[in-house]
Amino acid sequence: MKFFSFWRSLASFRVRIALNLKNVPAEVTFIDLDANAHRDPEYRRINPQMALPALVEDDSTTLFQSLAILEYLDEKYPSPPLLPADAIGRARVRALALMVACEGHPLLTPRVRRYLDHELNLRDTQQVAWRRHWTVETLAALEGHLADNKDTGRFCHGDSPTMADICMVGHVTVAVTQQIDLKIYPTVKRIFETAMAVPEFAKAHPLAQPDTPEAMRPKQ
């Protein structure tokens, strides 16, 4: 299995966590988005959409879109499960994951940043405000759904990690980078800290990858 990843890509972060949790070995190819490597004809043949991540099976079947890859990995390697055993629980976990993947993240991607920069010529302060606005909106939505919900446990749903946690930690990582105070999202903050203390999550962190630039790595 080949996995096409980039250290900073939040969608790649999700798949890294799932591969770690499932303990599935994958040969990683690093696609440097900053150097436009995703536009190379070679990668374009793998994913015509030129987006990351992609997972290529040994028979050359290519999988794309991080949430579809998570579902596939969960079907192919059922243990440990990334979804609850009951349909209502699965619907809740998928919905929490989609709140990040369909609402928070899409407004914070490099292609949107490029549009704000080149097409709209937004000033830096406007770009910062944009990112902060959408980051905070999804944090508040997650807190609204997680706080005081009987199904919320140590993690977003019960006491073991699911797709919801996998998506949520990426979003909170963005919030931390933006120095957003998490105190007013206490449930999100608590679950983020619980999840990132799990080695399979920690090892997948954007700043801990082989292709993370040296200057970005946390000082020891």
Add this chain to the structure above:
Amino acid sequence: MKFFSFWRSLASFRVRIALNLKNVPAEVTFIDLDANAHRDPEYRRINPQMALPALVEDDSTTLFQSLAILEYLDEKYPSPPLLPADAIGRARVRALALMVACEGHPLLTPRVRRYLDHELNLRDTQQVAWRRHWTVETLAALEGHLADNKDTGRFCHGDSPTMADICMVGHVTVAVTQQIDLKIYPTVKRIFETAMAVPEFAKAHPLAQPDTPEAMRPKQ
């Protein structure tokens, strides 16, 4: 089962199609986004995120996020299936659906339009260009994945409708509203026309709902 819907909401459009295909009766409550009905405390208790759609089971369990609702309906009412029988096929269908739900649609929602309008004070021409840019980008991505793919059939995947078609028709409906010429996306155009000729799709169209304003209805 109660279904909270708004005629113009593309996420509601998806759930309407699924309910029609599965022939599941639901009592519909119309939430007028234009009148801010989604911000009423009554609806806020149902979905703290104040987003549409929501589906409420008879035991008051609430489901939210359209793709999570589609998965739930497919698990609860397996016939006709909205996903293929094989894992690789399911991954492809989910990925196509997510291309619309996580990339195209999020940049075209009312909350984004409001931000462009009120926070960035974009001129009309800039707003039109924004909508067109993201609409076209997803049309091109879909065409890239659908054209010349052996799994593409009468519909996005094989010869019966799946979640991919359900998401795709909403996106193409937006493109039609923007008068974007579909000729350069021939596979997308063909599948859109095939799907919208299916009564379960046609009946779910935004302009054919009980809460569609009279002035918006197509002239007979």
